[in-house]
Amino acid sequence: MDKLQHVIAVMDRLYSPGGCPWDREQTHESLVRYLLEEAHELAEAIEAGDRANMREELGDVLFQVLFHTRIAAEDPDEPFALDDVAGDLATKLVRRHPHVFEAADTPEEAGISSMDVLARWEDLKKTEKARASVLEGIPLAQGALARAQKVVSRATGAGLLPAVLDDGDAVPGGERPASSSGGPADGVDAGDAAVRYGRELLAIVARAEADGVDAEGALRATSRALEARVRHAETGEAASAERH
Numbered sequence: 001m002d003k004l005q006h007v008i009a010v011m012d013r014l015y016s017p018g019g020c021p022w023d024r025e026q027t028h029e030s031l032v033r034y035l036l037e038e039a040h041e042l043a044e045a046i047e048a049g050d051r052a053n054m055r056e057e058l059g060d061v062l063f064q065v066l067f068h069t070r071i072a073a074e075d076p077d078e079p080f081a082l083d084d085v086a087g088d089l090a091t092k093l094v095r096r097h098p099h100v101f102e103a104a105d106t107p108e109e110a111g112i113s114s115m116d117v118l119a120r121w122e123d124l125k126k127t128e129k130a131r132a133s134v135l136e137g138i139p140l141a142q143g144a145l146a147r148a149q150k151v152v153s154r155a156t157g158a159g160l161l162p163a164v165l166d167d168g169d170a171v172p173g174g175e176r177p178a179s180s181s182g183g184p185a186d187g188v189d190a191g192d193a194a195v196r197y198g199r200e201l202l203a204i205v206a207r208a209e210a211d212g213v214d215a216e217g218a219l220r221a222t223s224r225a226l227e228a229r230v231r232h233a234e235t236g237e238a239a240s241a242e243r244h
Contacts, residue, residue: 007062007063007066008066008082011063011066011067011070012070015067015070015071023067026067026071027071028068028071028072031064031067031068031071034064035061035064035068036141038057038060038061038063038064039061041057041060042054042057042058042060042061043217043220044220045057047217047220047221047224048224065082065085066082069081069082069085070082095124096120096121096124096125097117098120099112099116099117099120118157119157122134122154122157125137134154134155134157134158134160135151135154135155138150138151138154143216145201145205145215145216145219146214146215146216148201148202148205148215149205149208149209149214149215149216152202152205152206152209153209156209
């Protein structure tokens with residue numbers, strides 16, 4: 001905790017008058033790009049199994065949290081600080097894990113599965129946030145592949161997926177409406193390449209979700225393997241050119 005308090009003090013010094021001019025110019029909006037970059041760099045370190053880099057990138061993500069809360073503390077209308085964020089988080093975690101924090105009072109919570117936990121988590125979120133749709137809260141800025149899998153996951157969990165499919169969609173466990181004729185959907189030519197590829201990608205994402213696989217993570221891993229082979233081939237070509 002001493003080190004955590006120290007980094008909080010460092011952030012406060014950077015953003016306070018007389019601190020770093022660049023830091024003082026930043027806003028929540030200007031920092032979004034850095035938050036996303038740091039999150040992606042952390043994901044890359046985790047997937048690469050690079051423990052040292054993972055430790056560093058976790059620090060960079062923490063810095064973004066500290067930066068945003070320090071800026072928020074000076075908001076003239078709705079200020080909040082790191083303690084407020086931490087308090088809200090602790091309260092939410094306890095509330096959404098009754099199988100852990102209320103287990104002594106509710107014996108039926110014993111033996112609850114991870115799937116039960118996820119389903120309850122989504123139900124609690126929907127109730128807490130008064131959401132009219134299971135799709136509310138999925139970020140529009142999220143990568144297309146990851147966002148598609150989240151949509152499939154939410155729709156499946158709500159038992160809505162089969163009912164919303166058309167003849168162009170083929171996903172695990174889904175039945176296509178009998179009234180569909182296989183022709184154009186919503187005025188779009190189903191033979192169009194973009195539509196066809198979109199549906200094929202959606203089917204792959206749905207299969208990944210059904211198999212418990214992170215489609216975006218799987219694609220990143222496969223892309224990294226391809227990059228390694230490309231670099232190896234480039235090195236081989238360069239060595240061959242030097243010999244000749």
